[in-house]
Amino acid sequence: MxxxxxxxxxxxxxxxxxxxxxxxxxxxxxxxxxxxxxxxxxxxxxxxxxxxxxxPGLIEPHIHLEKAYLLSRMEQEAASLQDAIKMTAEMKRSFTREDMAARSLAVVREAVRSGVTHMRCHAEVDPILGLSAFEAMLELKEKVKRWLDLQIVVFPQEGIYKSPGTAELMEEAMRLGGDVVGGITYQDGSLHEHLDFVFRLAEKHGKPIDFHADFSDNPEHKAIADIAGRTIASGMQGLVSAGHVTSLGSMEQGRAEALAGLIGRAGIHIMTLPATDLFINGRGDGVSRCRGLTPVGLLQEKGVNVVIGVNNVRNPFTPFGKADPLETAWLLAVTAYMGSAADSGKVIRMLTHGAAQALGIGDYxxxxxxxxxxxxxxxxxxxxxxxxxxxxxxxxxxxxxxxxxxxxxxxxxxxxxxxxx
Ligand SMILES: [Zn+2]
Missing domain, CATH: 2.30.40.10 (Urease, subunit C, domain 1)
Incomplete structure (x- = not known):
């Protein structure tokens, strides 16, 4: 029966x-x-x-819940990535646990209605919020477990060393049940110091890593090469993800191909975040603006698992969006030239099986x-x-x-x- x-x-x-x-x-x-x-x-x-x-249930592999729905608190639009980070850091000072919980739950409800059964969120851990966002996500994870499986990334948005005290908070959050160690390549002065800490913390807890990396349209930004080298050296192939990686899309073809090949050999999952990337990148170009996306087709050709995330829902980083993965996927399909019937199948696989692989979901x-x-x-x-x-x-x-x-x-x-x- x-x-x-x-x-x-x-x-x-x-x-x-x-x-x-x-x-x-x-x-x-x-x-x-x-x-x-x-x-x-x-x-x-x-x-x-x-x-x-x-x-199979849709997967949202990269989302920030506690900083969703901030449009009514913004006095102006962010003019750059650093502007968005600064504006959000200011707004974070007035976040309460209840406020974060309510906005996060609203996003999750929309995601569940859209068909999402698994989600990975980045909870910000820093001296402004302390562990309050992380703890709100732990509570949420328990509260919504009948609807979806929530993975929590311990995320140092303000930098680990630029924002003293963050390293200790990250250690504590991992002890309290963080699922994934987060990192951000464009916030600390020393990339090597940053990567040392992130890889060491992941190794200590036996957990995967999820970076925000190379979020720019400057082809000289290539922290992903260092991440790939360390991933291979530490035997963590398949356990490391990187969101954005948009500077790769601005590189000269030969360099981009070589780097995409290295990412493939390192088994790094690339999370393209088209709504944020299209909104933030390319602003300095004046005319003939770059698309600001990671080169999805090239990465896939090199065997890289590329998945799609909404990243932000209605805040300074992305004043658009809803927690429906199909909306994000549609945006990617249009902007990454994925218009054929075969491409549609490929995009749906990115939302399902590809994301399951990135998040380490087994019985999927x-x-x-x-x-x-x-x-x-x-x-x-x-x-x-x-x-x-x-x-x-x-x-x-x-x-x-x-x-x-x-x-x-x-x-x-x-x-x-x-x-x-
Ligand atoms: Zn993000």
Whole structure:
């Protein structure tokens, strides 16, 4: 006896539609093409998907929750990255635990409605906030665990050495349960000192690393080369991620290719954050502005796992956005020239299997034995999902429905319209 049976469902990468998929105790235990003729087991609950497409739960791999929704507190727009950091540092002084918890929960709720079942957030740890943002995220992680699995990166936004006391706070946050050690290559005077600390802390706790790196359009910024060298030297291939890495997109082709190859050999996951990167980079160009993105196509050619994150939701870094990974993915597809049907499949994989690999999520995917984390769309292909970004979605976490959005829109009859004119 199943707990849930979804019939007549299309699966990504499967030409032979449709399928039936069954869940018991939170795990996918039945998966069969309808054409196989095998009858589906009995189920306590059944849903006819009517040919809709089921994806594994969407993954938001890079987000800042405690500094979301700050637009109403901003007196002006940030003119640069350093401006955004400075403005946010000022606003952080008035953040309370309750305030951070409420804004973070609002983002998570939107993400869950959008189909997100796993998320990695960067909690800022510094002398301004102390451990309050980190502790708010720990509480949130527990509170929302029925909806999604939340990983917390211990993130030194203000720099580790530039902001004395941060190193000790990071040590403490890792002791208290941080999932990932964070780093930021453009905040401290000495990159080597910064990397020494981050790699040492990760090694001490046996945890992965997630950097903010090379967030500029200056081709001379290439901290990612040092990160790759250290990743290989410390045997951490596959356990290190880097967000932004946009300066790579401004480099001369030969240098960019060599560096992309090195990133691939180091097994570093690159997280492209298109909304922030497009908004902040290229401002100094005057005309013929650069796109400000990491070169997604080149990195993928070199075997790098590239994933997509929203990064910020409505704050000085990115005064746009919502926590729907499909919105971010659509933006990337447009700006990274990923317009074909095959590209749509590739972009959806970046949001799902690619991100699962980056976040080290094991029991993932629409396969027997995997956790039943799923989202159903009223669309017949990955391309239709990416292009249409349908609001209508049904979401399950470990086989339990966590969100359902229904949309009804009625167009007036042509005759009535003509009459009203
Ligand atoms: Zn970020």
């Amino acid at each position: 199943l707990d849930l049976l979804i019939t007549d469902v299309r699966l990504p990468d499967e030409e032979a539609a449709p399928f039936d998929i069954g869940v018991r105790e939170g795990v996918i235990v039945h998966l069969a093409a309808r054409s196989s003729g095998s009858s589906a087991p009995d189920s306590a609950e059944a849903l006819d998907a009517k040919g809709g497409m089921l994806l 995917g629409l396969k027997l034995g995997a956790s039943a984390d799923m989202v159903l769309f009223p669309a017949s292909s990955e391309r239709a999902i990416l292009l249409g970004k349908p609001e209508q979605r049904t979401v399950w976490k470990r086989g339990v429905k966590t969100a359902e959005t229904r949309v009804e829109s009625v167009l007036s009859e042509q005759k009535a319209l003509i009459k009203s004119i």
